[in-house]
Every structure is written in C-alpha cells, then in structure tokens.
Amino acid sequence: MSTAAKMATGNVTGKSAWHKYVFTGAVILLCLWVLVPIYLLLVNTFSSPEDVSGFPKSFIPNIDTGSVEFFLNYAGVGQALWSSIKVATVTMILSIMAGAPAGYALSRFEFRGKETFRVLVLMTRAFPLPLLALPLAVMYLRIGLDDTVLGLALVHTMLALPFAVLITFSLFSGIPVELEEAAWTLGCNRFQAFVKVILPLVLPGITASAIFAFVISWNEVFAAAVLTIENRTLPAFLLQGLGNAPLHLKFAGGAVLVLPALLFIFLVRKYLFSMWGIANR
Amino acid sequence: MYSRNLPYLLLLPATLFLCIFFLYPFVLVAWQAFVSDTGEFTSEYFMEMATHWKFNTALTNTFMLALAVVPFQIALALYMATLVNGMKRGRDLILYVWTIPLGISDLAAGIIWLAIFEQTGFLNSMLQGLGVIEQPVGFLGYQSKGTIFLAIVLAEIWRATAIVLVILVAGMGLIPKEYYEAAEVFGASRWKQFTRITLPMLKPSLQTAMILRVILAFEVFAVVVALGGTNLPILMGEIYTWQYDLRDSSVAAAYALVVLAISIAFTLLIMWGLRTPKGARV
C-alpha cells in the first residue's frame, strides 16, 4: 500500500506522472512476458499439423481443432483425469494433516532438533525422485499399495510436505501468541483455543498450502508412471511418449496439461495469496 | 511434561512420513553409492563419477544455471511484489496472471519455449517478419552454447519466478502498515523505505523463497533437455544417463548425493545468511 500512497501524494507532479507511466508500463510488460508464451502454445495447439511445422509461423491460429479433438477422444483420458483429481485431492488433505501440526510446532516451540527437522523436510526436494521410485515401488509391491490412488498420493505428499510445513509455519508465526494466551485465560484448553481462535484465522492460508500440494501432485510424472497402471494420472498417461509425438500433438498435449492447472489456479486465486495469514487486503 | 512433549507429538505425523517415504528409500539408494557388489565399502563409484569427462562440465553448468537464474528471479519477484503492493485496482487479476506459471510443469514449459526458439519457431518467424534476418537462425545449435544457455535461463525465469512471487507477496502483506506511515512522516524516500523496512522485515519469506528456489534449481532437468538437447550436460541429466542408459545405479546414486550435498550446503548458507535474530520475529 505504501508505494501507492506515495504515488497518490507524490512530491512533484511531473515526477509522479513519470512514475505512473513506468509503473503501468512495467505491469503490462510483465503480464505480456507471462502470457505471450502461453498464447503461442495455444496458437500451435489450434493450428493444423501443416501450419505447426510450417515457416514462417503465423501469430494468429487458423483454428484447427483436430489435435485437441484427438486428445479429447483419446481412450482413457477421462479416467486419467479422474485419477489425477483423486490423487491430487488426497495429497492436499494428507499434506495438510501432516504438515500443519509440524508448522505449528515449529512456530510455537523451541525444542531440540528443530533445525534438523527443517533440513530433513527440505531434503526430500533435494534428492532426485526417479532414484527413490525404485525402492518405493518394491515396497509398494510387497505391501499391496502398488497401483492405488492412496499409494501415489502418499509419495506426492512427501513432495508437498516441505511446502506445507514452511507455509503453515509462516502462517502460525504471523498470529500473535497473545491471542492464544488470551483464550487460555478465558478457560479454553490448548486444543479448544486452537480450534476456536487460531484455526479460523489460518484457514485461508491452509487452503493456499493445499493448493500448492495440488499443483505439485498434478504435475508429477515419474512416480506416477512407475507406481500406477490402472490408475494412471493424466500427466503420466499423456506424457508418455509426448517427447516422441509429432509436433502438433506435442503442443496439443502440452495445452491439455496446462489448461486444467490454469483453471484451478484461477478458481482458487483468492486463497493463494492468503497463505501468510492476513495478506489479502 | 505435557507441553514439553507436545512439539514432538505435533511433528510425529510429518516425521513418520519422511521416515517411511523418504529416509527409507533414500538410505537404500545412498547405500549403493558406497558399497560394492561384494559388500565392501568403496569410493570407487565416486571416483568413477568424478573422473568421467562430463562430470566437471555438468557440475559447472548446473552451478552457472542456478547462479544465472536464482538471483535474477529473487530480484524480479521482489520488483513484481512491490508493483503489486502499490496497486489500487486490478490487483487480483494481475496477481493471477503473474502466478499462472505456477501451474505449468517443467515438461510443458520446455515444450512452450522450444516452440519459440527452434529454427522454425516463433522468434525466427517474428525476426524474419520484421526484416531483421534473411533466413531462420539456429539458436539452439551445438555451436551456439551461449544462446542455448540464455534460452534456458529465460525459460526457467519464466517458469519458476511465480513461486518466489507468491511467497514474497504474502510476506509483504505481513509487514504492518504503520511502519510505512511512520516512515512517511519522517519523509523517507521510497527506496529508503524499501531497504530499511521491506527488506529486513521480509527476511523470513526471502529465506524460504531462496531455499526452495535454490534446491529446485539444482534439480533442473526437463527444460534443459528440451532446449539444450545433449549440448548442456547437467547433474540431473547425468543421473538419468547413468541410471537408465548406462545402467549403473551406483554411480547414479553418487551423482544424486552430490546434488543433495550441494543443496544442503546452500540451504544452511541461506539459513545462516538470512537468519532472524531471536525475538525479532513479527
């Protein structure tokens, strides 16, 4: 808010106008920076195979929906989409259930092993998943978790956990301890105080952390391709061989993968920015 | 005592998770890097890795990429976050647009940027349309390592700045408005407000953002393969090669441990460099 306030009350009018142009220009430029590549993907997606491999390329598609239709009619896409949603949803819930208590503990207590735990959580992202997939798959085959929604969701939860812990840690850190203490003096026990006072405050932020988990699960390919067969998720199902596919299908496949994620982020954008608690003003 | 055990109780679910789904497979994989087929401890696999002619190139490239990408991303995200905070209308929409890449996987990002940079891609189409070039330029050819590197840096910045942005925007929202109001009263310039209030108060978020980005930067893979082909060996690519083409999981594990060690080193460095003194937390 500060910069805006500053701008509105700018010291020198000329300088302020100049600032405004730079400001607007920068915002527009950055929007283009994000949007143009996606637009180009869509151009290729909605072009005929000849145009996709032609040169020079037109920046306006001739609207050929053949490639997209191929994917929509591709046997199993619906089921894979459903699997993806199931896995991502379970991942969301598990990562919050395991991550939020840890985040709370990190924010409220000083205890031995705190730093070790933080580094350990981060390590999961620093070791390549493809190598972990082999022992995990052996374990799953032995205990019967192989090819289940739950099994894959557990692995995805492991990937999402650092985000869940870090985000909830910041959330709880943003809420004054005094608020909780006040509730205790009013006769609540620790748990009641948490549920009645803290939880409502952090809920939007928790949702944000859940969204991260969803996106991570949605985009994960390798573990999904190894650990599921009947229950393959959309990326694992479509991305197999996408690198080898003819150009027009490669781009259409990319779009099929990107669009649901965009839609999802659009639907939940409100929560996304509330993850540090009270950010969304 | 109840409250002394409480933190450990709260950490229990997450820890159990990490032990079963990370530590257990991790130990099995790491074991392979140290123990030979006959069951003896050996440094043979690390030697094989380190003396392979591609190792140094892969290590250097990975570092150079992280070095080129991460600082720029942090700066860009800081700038974007400041812009967003100074916005009166349309804040939600702009934020949504800027966070779109959050949902885009590295595979999809590789496909998108290949469409731009390949010889018959959009960039060449535009340059030719503008009359800048006579015929398409091969940006991604093996002699043009510089442009390949630049293309990868651009694609990575495009793809992964959003996560830094989200963390920083949220962190900025936590800084009490009163601080800025007070600064206004004393006539502090905007730059001064930024360096004296925003940056110090943003430390915890900056720390989180940097650690996450650095770790993910060392694992960069799909974008590099899409744009660089075999021209730019990187550590993750070597892990894949050793594991799946050369079928030597011991050397692959050694590589993975190198990635892990680098990541931990940087994490500790950032934690230490951006530590918040006790009692100074908001």
Place this chain on the structure above:
Amino acid sequence: MMVKKSLMSLALAAGLTTLGAGAASADVLFWSTQGNTVEESQAMRDQVLAGFESGADFQPSDTGPWITRIEAELQAGSGKIGVLGSLHGSLISLGDGLADLSDVNTDGVNSTFLELGKLGTDQQKYIPWMQATYIMAANKKALEHLPEGADVMALSYDQLIEWAKNMADATGSPKFGFPAGPKGLKHRFFQGYLYPSYTNSMVSKFRSPEAEEAWNKFKELWSYTNPGSTNFSFMQEPLLTEEVWVAFDHTARLADAFNQRPDDFIGFPAPAGPTGRGFMPVVVGMAVPSSAPDMAQAKELIAYLSQPETQIATLKATNFFPVVDVELPDDMPAAVKLSGAAIAAMSGAADANPGLLPVGLGDLGGKFNAVYVDSFERIVLAGQDVRAVLDDQADTLRKLMEEAGAPCWAPDADSEGACPVE
C-alpha cells in the same frame, strides 16, 4: 469452511473408490517402451490388441519409468507386468529376470533375430516382435543438388559429403540432418553403419587407422550438418519443417514425414564406404519377466503378436516392420512403401555389409553404446584429437568387452573368448 468440507467429502469418495478398485483385472499387462506416442498407443489398443481374446492392457512408457517398474517387480518377486516390449538394447540388461520362452511357437520368425533373442545364453530370453532399420530420407528439392554422376540409390559417403556441401552452398544453411539429440539413436549409426563401412568391424578395429579415417569423414560431413541436429531425436520433425532436406534415421522415426507428404520425400539406402554398405537392424523384442502373474497367458499374447496378420496390423500401428515372413498387402501407408523400397535396395545391394546388434554384454550394453556416443561428442562436438580420443575410448571398450566376456559378432570375425580391441 465450505471448501474444506467439500474437499473432505471428495477425499472420502476417492478413498472408497480406491478400495473398490482392488479386484485385479485378468488382462495381460503389456509394458512397452515402443508405440508410446499417443497415436501409436491408440492404434496398438484398437487395431492390434483388440483381437486378443483373453484381453491385453497396453501400457507404454518412457525408458526411465519402464526400467524402474520392471526392476521393482523383479526385486519384489511379484507384479503385474505380463509381457515386456522393448528394444534389444534395453532387454539385454534384464537378462536374468527374463523367463525362458523356448516353448513358444516361433514358426516363420526370422532365425537371425531369434538367435539374438537368446542374448548369448541357451534360453530364448525374448522373441522378436518387430524390426526397423536405418535408412536415409530426402526432400525432393534436395535431389537437384546431388553431385554429378551420383545415384541416390547407391551413394557413397564421399558423395553424401559432397551432396551436403552442395546443399549448404546453394541454400546458405546446412541441410543435412542427423539424430544426435538426447533420444536419438546415434550410437547405432556409428556401430552399424560408419564402422562396418570403413573398417568392416564394430569392435576389434575400433582404433585402427581406417577408423580414424571414418571419423574424419564424419567430421567433414558434420561441417555441412544442421547444427540443430544435437536437438533432433526424431528426424521426421525437421524434415517436415524443412529445417533439413536430407536425413538419416530409422524407418519408424521417419514415418511421419513420409505419411504426411508422400509426394515430397524419397527414401534411399545408407551410403557405402571402402568396406561396403554397412547397415544394422533395430530389433524390438517381447519378453516375459520371471515375476509375471500369469506365465501361460503372457506366452499366449506373444504367440498372438507373432501371427502374420497381427504383425501387419502392428506395422500399420507403429511403422515397425514384421519379423515373420509375410506378404505385405497393397493398402500399406506411404511410409511403408517408401522405406520398404529403400530397405530392399540396401539389403539387396552388391556391396551390402550387414551387421548384428551386440549380444552377450548384459547390463554393460549401455556403457558399450556410450563408448561410441562419447567418441562422437568428444571428436565431433568438442573437437578433440581423433587419435587420442580413439586410444582413450578403446581402453574403455577393451575393459568392457573383457568384463562381459562377449565374443565378436558380425561384421567382426568370430573370436575365441572376449572380442579383442586391437
């Protein structure tokens, strides 16, 4: 709160379906690295496997997940995979985990390939499924730049270099393309084409003066090669975009170009060198892992896929050629006709010098390929001294051959014990 609640109920629903889906399906799981593009998988399911009565579930994947999954099943001793489908090169490393298929009916299957499928053991480790080979493809625009007196159906390496040079001079940019990308099968070019054409050998003359000449020739060709080649894994794409006019790749990876614009392209044999026209097959095999849930049913599927009609359906679906003796019907896609003509000219040529795929290397197969790829990257891309690189790589190659104890294979002369690197 609403969001949270609806999420909870969704999760519950998800949990329930998971429990419900526990019943195993009786279909044979066909775990393949081939036919893995969306179009090919669809064709494999609809055109090829639909006719298999006990039902088959075709699940293609990239090499990484493919290897990880099958290794996990072998280690766990149980799993879902019934039949494996992959290139000879990926199957050799699984050797011990593959069941003996000697009792599967293999009448009419190419006997050379069957022998390859034993992987140097006395068991039938895999049954050939389909084959391809490397040929050349050219845009018809390129033909006018052919060197004088050159016959495109019987080119030599020198003529190819001159041709590539002519095209580069005439158009201002290199128009020859080579699949040197991450997934490109470039090692097979050096093993099966360049080396046999110059040294009549793949292994034993690795560092010979003739080999040095071969690499220098290839370096010369490379200077007229599209630098984007290090990104190309499938030459059909740059051929269609006309980034390149003349390319070398295996038939299945050229098929899209032939099929999309059959009138614009021709297929022709690989070039010849001083010791003949070296060429090599690409063999895809079917194997049954020892962890297969239903051995009998898996073998049934293999027998089904070896039938002539199924082989023709497979050709249409994947652009890989049959490994059994069949008459191809007339209604074949353009790619089959164009590449078929090139293959016939290549194998029927007077100077034909066919090589075989490496056997007996076990899980060193990948490192064997890396010797050739590393030589290429060091000599051609990094510009290192040919002699020094060959001497260095020859040591690696010698160690590999001795460790594996693999005897020589064609075109190298038979050896006592491990194939020597002179």
